[in-house]
């Protein structure tokens with residue numbers, strides 16, 4: 001029902017646009033009205049890859065141009081109808097996406113962006129070299145409908161709108177599915193996404209394949225509208241910039257962004273080009289340049305998000321008038337920490353054997369061995385640089401060991417990728433939180449649920465259960481950007497348990513919390529252990545740790561200096577010397 005309702009605005013917008021375009025009689029204005037959905041679809045295709053994953057593509061013209069040339073050359077050399085050629089172009093664009101994505105996804109950040117820039121330029125020179133400088137589509141007066149050559153230009157606009165509506169709906173479906181969640185998780189933190197069980201390379205390849213297919217399809221349609229294709233007009237820098245500009249101007253990571261950007265910028269640039277192009281050549285490029293600079297300065301994420309924030313603030317301030325942050329905080333179910341009840345040691349669920357890891361000459365971890373039993377809470381402590389986070393990174397697959405083994409339920413998992421280890425039952429939180437600030441708590445948590453869930457509905461159910469277990473049900477619909485540090489920590493915990501891990505690695509989950517807040521989070525962790533979860537926690541807050549853990553493992557200079565019960569370990573001179581310090585002895589005596 002909710003989904004159907006979200007399709008209504010794009011449908012109404014398309015109908016209104018169609019109504020306006022049918023009343024236009026000037027053929028030049030009609031062409032502009034056709035180009036708006038064309039560039040909107042191109043922007044949407046860019047958004048699907050770059051808007052959702054954050055991997056900026058400067059080279060989407062590669063796909064657009066492949067589609068345009070496929071449609072033109074298919075008619076010239078094989079006399080195939082564009083109705084068939086456009087789907088073929090989409091297939092070629094998808095294949096190109098896969099071929100480009102596979103090597104290029106090895107690069108990150110601006111290296112990826114720059115590599116993408118090279119593809120359309122290389123193809124442009126190849127097409128020029130092949131002699132396809134200017135390809136004119138054959139005129140088919142005998143079969144105009146079969147060859148998509150309509151005498152009434154309104155039909156092109158309606159076709160463009162139909163493609164745009166289909167692309168918006170497809171994007172909306174993707175946004176709310178496992179696919180969209182995976183892409184957003186990659187955008188936020190690719191490593192954390194892998195740790196949450198997401199096979200990031202596979203999802204990125206799916207995104208670029210689909211994005212390439214849509215860009216090529218609309219490139220094919222563009223060739224059909226203009227009836228002439230040149231390398232510069234379909235592979236040129238300005239074409240790639242067009243996708244980027246309409247999406248960034250309108251709003252990145254939303255279906256409405258490219259549509260808004262296109263509706264405003266395309267008519268503006270085209271009319272200026274027609275009116276002033278002869279006097280000021282290249283005015284179109286100037287307009288796009290100004291648009292990008294203005295957006296960067298005034299609304300860095302695009303118009304859509306800016307407007308939404310303003311509206312939210314207005315309606316939010318009315319709705320929450322009288323509702324104080326304290327009242328909102330009171331909605332969070334709080335648990336009180338219980339006195340520590342040592343778990344009876346269960347089966348060994350995790351065994352670490354002689355694990356070592358060096359970075360160049362630095363031995364960050366040396367010959368570490370220990371076992372983790374079911375239901376146990378193991379505290380991992382040690383001074384800064386002792387190797388605690390390195391140990392976690394080895395356990396969940398971020399790092400490969402130089403030596404040694406990690407066995408989960410007796411199975412050697414060392415060297416496996418993080419999402420495989422997550423599937424095997426290890427969940428993890430991070431020292432630095434990276435929530436999706438514009439998304440609700442529930443949506444943030446859903447990202448972690450997909451590793452176990454078979455369907456979108458099941459993922460939402462798992463997420464709702466996880467949110468309830470950390471006591472955040474009452475605020476599940478609030479956006480993460482409004483949460484306190486404690487609530488964010490609980491949300492991260494919920495995200496980790498939504499994937500139903502059996503072993504949970506918590507990296508400084510209490511960092512930045514006040515005394516009372518830390519107690520609440522401790523109580524939640526205790527409850528998780530009582531419910532059957534096995535937990536390893538890195539933490540510097542010793543007062544909380546001695547109440548929480550069943551056993552300590554103490555690291556110093558990458559090696560285990562001791563392990564055992566809290567009351568024994570905290571009196572061990574080696575631990576006091578290396579980590580706790582003399583102050584601790586005085587404190588413990590009191």
Ligand SMILES: Nc1ncnc2c1ncn2[C@@H]1O[C@H](COP(=O)(O)OP(=O)(O)OP(=O)(O)O)[C@@H](O)[C@H]1O
Pocket residue numbers: 359362364382383384385386387388389390391
């Ligand atoms: N990717 C890396 N490359 C080079 N050196 C690294 C890398 N990761 C960790 N180290 C080094 O390995 C050692 C152990 O670091 P690690 O982060 O595991 O310590 P830690 O016990 O978690 O410290 P803290 O309590 O400050 O988080 C440190 O000397 C650190 O500088």
